[in-house]
Amino acid sequence: MYGRHLVSPARARFLEASARRMRFSPTHSEYCLWRELSGKKIGFAFRRQLVIVNCIVDFACTKLRLVIEVDGASHDDREHPDSVRDATLAELGWRVLHVNEEDVLYDLVTVVQRIREAAERCASVQGGHGGAPTSA
Numbered sequence: 001m002y003g004r005h006l007v008s009p010a011r012a013r014f015l016e017a018s019a020r021r022m023r024f025s026p027t028h029s030e031y032c033l034w035r036e037l038s039g040k041k042i043g044f045a046f047r048r049q050l051v052i053v054n055c056i057v058d059f060a061c062t063k064l065r066l067v068i069e070v071d072g073a074s075h076d077d078r079e080h081p082d083s084v085r086d087a088t089l090a091e092l093g094w095r096v097l098h099v100n101e102e103d104v105l106y107d108l109v110t111v112v113q114r115i116r117e118a119a120e121r122c123a124s125v126q127g128g129h130g131g132a133p134t135s136a
Contacts, residue, residue, distance in 0.1 A: 032104055036112045066097065
């Protein structure tokens with residue numbers, strides 16, 4: 001968990017347990033995308049259902065501080081909370097790339113290419129310094 005010191009111990013335990021449950025019951029689109037991101041298949045290590053402060057993100061490359069969010073039906077009525085969460089993550093130096101659930105299901109090759117390009121941009125901005133990128 002990133003930013004454990006920013007949330008209460010009880011909240012941290014709750015978020016970690018929730019993320020663990022979510023790892024074992026991904027949506028179909030999350031499952032499909034994870035098959036492409038796992039094991040450094042695109043050249044970068046990603047984790048799934050990672051807790052960052054008070055958020056559980058779908059996928060994250062911790063080295064690049066890049067978050068990938070699959071937006072689908074569960075996000076339809078959450079535009080404001082997503083923007084608040086994105087702002088919180090940005091304040092902590094994370095870049096967030098949103099991908100559409102239907103694109104994951106029907107155009108996975110293009111989605112993976114977008115993710116690879118975003119990761120490469122983050123890596124080039126860091127320039128081997130390990131600092132947070134300024135844009136994704």
